[in-house]
Amino acid sequence: MDLSLIIMQLLSGIALGAVLVITALGLTIVFGMLGVVNFAHGALFMIGAYAGLYLASLTGSFWWGLLLAPILIGVFGMLIEFVLIRRLYGRSIDDPLLLTFGLSYILVEGVRIVFGSDGIPFPTPPQLIGVLDLGIGFFPRYRLFVIVLVAVVLLVLWLTLEKTRVGLIVRAGARDPTIMQVLGVDIGRVWLAIFGLGVGLAALGGVLAGPMRSVNPEMGSLVLAEAFVVTVIGGLGSIVGAVVAGLMVGISISMVALFAPEMATIVMFALMAVVLLIRPQGLFGVRGRTA
């Protein structure tokens, strides 16, 4: 087994991890800040892919789909928060969980009715078709693009949360909403924005996954399970955790695929079990947090 193969495999794992990171991030932000376990996250990922595809065919360019779909679906997410989720704050964690679970069914069935249950082709943008010669092997351009784009999104998100006033309000709001309200911050608007951001990230994940996987109504259910695993490994609500765990899962799957391909899917759950045994709160989770 030569070194170049291992490097190519590592790169595949990072690209796989990048999609996991972006999807798990939305899930973990919404949970961390709002205490809502969003079971509709996978369905919104799928809706994002369909929206991206639809907008891309409408405008004739993948790039408009990539830009507009997350924004549009993010706004749709805000609508969900405003109409449905908002009423359940302060109640037990099960209520929003059940609500979003039901919502996911409605979304999936809705897409089935409008677009049918068959998959729809989502062509790779022409600029990113084909492979790039890395000197040691060939790697799909599109997957390299996904790695770079996710890195940029992460950087922007981190800078916003750490270095801006908005970020300060968001972080403070997550820690003590009552004090924030006393200080005159409209915490309801913060939560609205957070939920919108989380959903927008799910949609971005969906648009990015579109050209790699077939686009179909069920594509979200598998992703939801993966995103939960990543979130649990990283620690519920931890952004750093989602990034580290997402990459860890992607690379583990890839490396195991090299030596024992039939174990590739199981490794993710094995990893989760090990982490839960050693650090029940996840790698970057806060002990005793119940939300």
Place this chain on the structure above:
Amino acid sequence: MPKAGSTSRIPRRTALAGLSAGAALLAMPRLGRAADETIRIGFPTPLTGPFAAEARDQVKCAELAVKLVNDKGGIGGRKVELLVRDDKLNAGEAATRTLELIEKDKVHAVVGALSSAVQLAVNEVTRARGVIYVSISQSDTINEAKDFSKYTFHEALNPHMTTAAVARQTLKKGMKVAHLVADYAYGHEMLRGFKRAQAAIGADSVGEILHPFGAADYSTFMPRLMSMRPDVLCISNFGRDQANAIKQAVDFGVKQQMKIVVPVILHNQRLAVGPDVFEGVVGGANYYWGLETQSKSAASFNAAFKAANGGAIPTDYGAYGYSGVGSLLAAMQAAGGTDTDKVIDALEKLQYDLTKGPQHYRKCDHQSVQSVLVLESKKKSAMAGDNDLFAILANDNGSDDMLRSCSELGHAT
């Protein structure tokens, strides 16, 4: 979970009385019903999940077969009814639904199941209950002596037939072949078929990778497949797995290095990922609508399907629904009713041509002897229309030679 004993108990006497009354009811002869009783065909198929597209086509075609018979006045004056159940691509679910169809709905026969693993579960149930089952899922084991029963019929092609036909078209002596295989019955059987065919031709395996069933991402298998440097990559999986695996293989530039071959090339998956991705991929098939230029029965099947479905064309797996139900109904017609032994006898003697040319069920194992198509996916510029997906590379006429022999399958000959 409720604690033991916490549930309310029905007094034993009441229960006994109820049970015996029920038993008496069941034992009573069903007077006066037989004459105008509808004939019910159970049809379990995975309406939800990754094979849903193929399953829905099967239902449409099965309904067409039933409709055509009913339009002609049914069988001996009795109308036929199709009872479709979602097996959810799950063996346990399929067994439960099948049992329900038999016990509760009193079906006269069962046709269906799309997944090879699920059909074996259906076969277990129908075999135990003595109900005829016409399987329309690719399988190499259902005809083998250990799974077979006199009630079991296999209308679909089997992996041995498709892999042999595809290999004949694509492999040459000394070629290097790599395999990407779904890790369940279908994949294993296809791999076995390809290896047998490639051994006969003199091509060599350079490696095989088993992937989990229903995987969304295949990228992690690609670097290793490419490092094997094969001439041909055989991808043995089904439904959406096929679409995703081929798409991602193409993304990694696999087609520049090797030819992609699949045991069964799927109409719906070709539509789902588009012509550019599938261009040049070769695979076997039981049916393709384009056969209508060569076959009269294909032309009339296409026409009937179009008329019933707003101008849509039938697909490969859809055609199984039509020929599976159609052959069963033809046998019932010949047997003059639903008497199981008479219908079995009629099925064994049946010569039918419903979609593509002559077919019959081989006596020893009830495998349908039929033609096998080998198709190549057309490139976009060569397509005459949206439905013009494949070029027919070969149409091997059905013969016993393309099947494993009865003694090889463990049947007394």
